Amino acid sequence: MSLPPGQRSIGYFPRRFGVAFWERPPLIAEPALIRVAGAVAHHLEVPVSRLAELRRRDIVADFHCVTGWTVPGLHWGGVSFRTFYESVIVPEAGPDPGVTHILFGGADGERSTLVLDDAFDEDVLLADQLGGTALESDHGAPVRLLSLKQYGYKSTKYLCCIELHTREPADGHRKALVRFLRRLVKPHPRARVLEEERHRYLPAWVVRGIYRMFFRSWAWVYRRRSRP
Numbered sequence: 001m002s003l004p005p006g007q008r009s010i011g012y013f014p015r016r017f018g019v020a021f022w023e024r025p026p027l028i029a030e031p032a033l034i035r036v037a038g039a040v041a042h043h044l045e046v047p048v049s050r051l052a053e054l055r056r057r058d059i060v061a062d063f064h065c066v067t068g069w070t071v072p073g074l075h076w077g078g079v080s081f082r083t084f085y086e087s088v089i090v091p092e093a094g095p096d097p098g099v100t101h102i103l104f105g106g107a108d109g110e111r112s113t114l115v116l117d118d119a120f121d122e123d124v125l126l127a128d129q130l131g132g133t134a135l136e137s138d139h140g141a142p143v144r145l146l147s148l149k150q151y152g153y154k155s156t157k158y159l160c161c162i163e164l165h166t167r168e169p170a171d172g173h174r175k176a177l178v179r180f181l182r183r184l185v186k187p188h189p190r191a192r193v194l195e196e197e198r199h200r201y202l203p204a205w206v207v208r209g210i211y212r213m214f215f216r217s218w219a220w221v222y223r224r225r226s227r228p
Helices: 048-053 081-093 176-185 204-226
Strands: 033-038 044-047 057-064 069-080 101-106 111-115 124-130 144-147 159-165
Touching: 033 081, 044 048, 044 081, 048 124, 069 081, 081 124, 081 159
Parallel strands: 033 159
Antiparallel strands: 033 044, 057 069, 069 124, 101 111, 101 159, 124 144
């Protein structure tokens, strides 16, 4: 199997990778909603159940993490973000014609920002299925963003908010420690896998080893905690 530069295939899909083991998945209120806000004429609260009414898409593709691991051949199901944008956001929210960036927020406080062209890629999904069944909580249920041509940190889990912006928004993560680490790490704003955009300023080869060391440490702790 041909992999993108700097990636290595692994035989399992890490659950809640990078999250502290003592943290539980966020509680999702019922009915689950996606709030649409930002540069729009009208704010919306869209039930996740509406995704079943839109044109569906199934994708089999590899999932790439910025730390260097790749899970091959995952089967995802959902609605393309562009379909959601054109079928729901445009007629019901009235987006500003100058929108350039889309911010995706998760119920766990994680956020990612995609430029509009990246968000409109045909392989960007609001995914609610993995492996032919509903997403599990550790993988972002009930719905997550999935941007397969970008590193995994762009694929926000537990999606609950979509904000439209006319310029690149500030990070605004609710956890001060995460804001500090991101200022330290400087993740690339586009994070395209084939371009190996791992860092905003540094060349990829400089940070590969650091990221791999982080993943090996996480995997070692995960295996020890998973033992009966």
